[in-house]
Amino acid sequence: MKSRWGIIFMLLGAVAGLVILGLAGIGAVSLLRRANVTAPQAAPRLGIVLPPGFAADVYAEPDGAELPSVVTFGPDGALYLLTVPGKIFRIEDKDSNQTGEAVTLLYDNADGTLVQAVGLAFYEDKIYISDSGRISTLEDSDGDGKLDKLTPIVEGLPSLQFPDHSNNGIVFGPDGKLYVGVGATSDHSPPKDPLEASVLRMNPDGSELEVFATGFRNPYDLAFSPDGALFTADNNPSEMDATMRYLPPEELIFVQQGKDYGFPRSYGNAVVDGSTPPITEFFASVGSSGVTYYASDAFPPEWRNGVYVAQWGTGANVALDRGLTNGQSVVFTPLERTEDGNYRGDWKPFVVFDTDEGLRPVDVTVGADGALYMLEFTFSTIYRVHYTGEVTGSTPTPVVQINTEPIPEFAQTVIDQGAALFQQGVEGAPPCMTCHLDGGRIGLGPTLAGLRDVATARIPGLSAVEYVRQSILNPNAYIVPGFNAGYMFQSYSQSLSAEQIDSLIAYILTLEAE
Ligand code: HEC
Incomplete structure (x- = not known):
């Protein structure tokens, strides 16, 4: 170098x-x-x-x-x-x-x-x-x-x-x-x-x-x-x-x-x-x-x-x-x-x-x-x-498995709790809505409406639920094309309980594509 x-x-x-x-x-x-x-x-x-x-x-x-x-x-x-x-x-x-x-x-x-x-x-x-x-x-x-x-x-x-x-x-x-x-x-x-x-x-x-x-x-x-x-x-x-x-x-x-x-x-x-x-x-x-x-x-x-x-x-x-x-x-x-x-x-x-x-x-x-x-x-x-059409090289391309686990059914009370958190946030952390607008629409962050349809393809191997959890806990693990690394609030892992994160996941994964 x-x-x-x-x-x-x-x-x-x-x-x-x-x-x-x-x-x-x-x-x-x-x-x-x-x-x-x-x-x-x-x-x-x-x-x-x-x-x-x-x-x-x-x-x-x-x-x-x-x-x-x-x-x-x-x-x-x-x-x-x-x-x-x-x-x-x-x-x-x-x-x-x-x-x-x-x-x-x-x-x-x-x-x-x-x-x-x-x-x-x-x-x-x-x-x-x-x-x-x-x-x-x-x-x-x-x-x-x-x-x-x-x-x-x-x-x-x-x-x-x-x-x-x-x-x-x-x-x-x-x-x-x-x-x-x-x-x-x-x-x-x-x-x-x-x-x-x-x-x-x-x-x-x-x-x-x-x-x-x-x-x-x-x-x-x-x-x-x-x-x-x-x-x-x-x-x-x-x-x-x-x-x-x-x-x-x-x-x-x-x-x-x-x-x-x-x-x-x-x-x-x-x-x-x-x-x-x-x-x-x-x-x-x-x-x-x-x-x-x-x-x-x-x-x-x-x-x-x-x-x-x-x-x-x-x-x-x-x-x-x-x-x-x-x-x-x-x-x-x-x-x-x-x-x-x-x-x-x-x-x-x-x-x-x-x-x-x-x-x-x-x-x-x-x-x-x-x-x-x-x-x-x-x-x-x-x-x-x-x-050439010839596939050469001694290192075979690793086969990446897309996780096909279906998105689970979430209880309405859990979804509602997630929706409220999304809008209001918690002490010490901004509401998600600061960047993903109402209903998960595009703002400073990408749209989340319809993420349910593409979430499993984001990181091969991760289910939709695991992917959204990772996006909240470790936003830079995957950067949505066209958006900046480091822009999403980075410390939700310290402000949100496991239960709160579950409810946010439930809410986001029910948002249909516009
Ligand atoms: C300060 C702005 C900001 C806030 C606040 C924010 N986000 Fe984000 N979010 C972003 C940006 C920018 C991206 C795209 C870059 C990236 O992938 O890290 C993103 C990406 C995401 C993604 C990945 C979307 C995809 O298409 O793969 C999810 C899921 C997500 N955010 C959920 C949340 C949740 C849930 C909250 C609230 C707990 C939240 N975000 C709060 C800015 C924000």
Whole structure:
């Protein structure tokens, strides 16, 4: 672990400012404080865990590609890599052995023209780059195989007024227009610039720039599905204060023209202002970064027709200090079209990266071969993940038994006692209703209505009754997705008698789903 942080430390030292690490409002100080300086070592070969039937290899580890931000395939079939300090590499698999052995540095940004370069896209054979406040084309004007002519098409976009929030990833739509996600100029204050906290759209020459959708905090990357639906993943605030008393979830969003996604008023599904909710909520502070839509049939059905999101990992002090270590994985949300034209889907982990090695995925893209290419930030490694169907490995997956014990019948007097306790609490402990609203509705805590239907699936082996008991006695043993560890009152075990807890369990397990 130590050596890996050593490398991060050196990389950070090499770059002024803390660039991309601010995905979730990460403070430089926090990372450096945790950094442990020792001699760098070679990158760990893989350091990832995949679902059964999948295999991965290192596709490329280009030298000099520190702080990588984007990987995407060009119209020539080669893979292009952009780094935050503005280098562009072209990576080609000349001998078709699924390894990108031919690496060319196309642009070295030696004069520092590009600053905080986090977006790269192709349109009609031209490379487009999104760097601080600007989107430009980059061309090879003298035919020497290097890019040398930068032509800005739009400048003055709100950038770096809040650490690491800028105009981010770019993508071209089926309408031939360029789309860009733009971060907010604050952690969670009302916008002051009409172009911030938005997805913008423009012609390939920068003309007709318009706000396509609003109410994002830091939409870091954008991806279209083959049928023209646009998706992004949004990061959550991390500066807790009087208006932000808890860490809201990150979000996967179906971006539609003219819609407002609620920042800085509503987060996740807790919509208080009529804004548009996300498709699904991710854990808080996972650092959602690169996104891509997977439509190939090379992966089995449960892993296609949805969005892959690279989650860089928690880095905000507010999360680290509470022991939240979410992210550092690539997650997948299978998508289903609903009758009203929206999308439905719930995320699941796809690739989990080794946290001790400090591995952090930053971008994902799909190759013509149907493999998923993942860009790892700490060691600038590109992994190629493909489906083999072979289940290998000597450690069989442990079989976890779901406890099927039915929920018992509770006496009405016991349920009533539980309901009263839920509302009134006891001496020295807050009522449950402070956070789980009347009838167990969602508030600062999750809804408890319908928990009876999912309680046994929460922790394999625990019955519904045992699970709810554990949730009261030891709230952090399982964290409900989208809610914060450590937020529920932690000391009910000292204030409630066994009988009182039994009555609360009875009450909660009679609450039907709304
Ligand atoms: C200060 C706010 C707060 C109070 C008070 C509180 N909770 Fe919670 N509760 C939460 C939060 C936040 C979560 C989700 C995070 C987690 O899983 O720990 C949660 C989770 C739960 C869960 C797990 C739900 C699930 O979907 O798995 C149960 C059960 C629960 N609380 C019961 C209670 C009961 C019973 C009381 C009163 C004795 C209570 N809570 C009081 C905030 C609170």
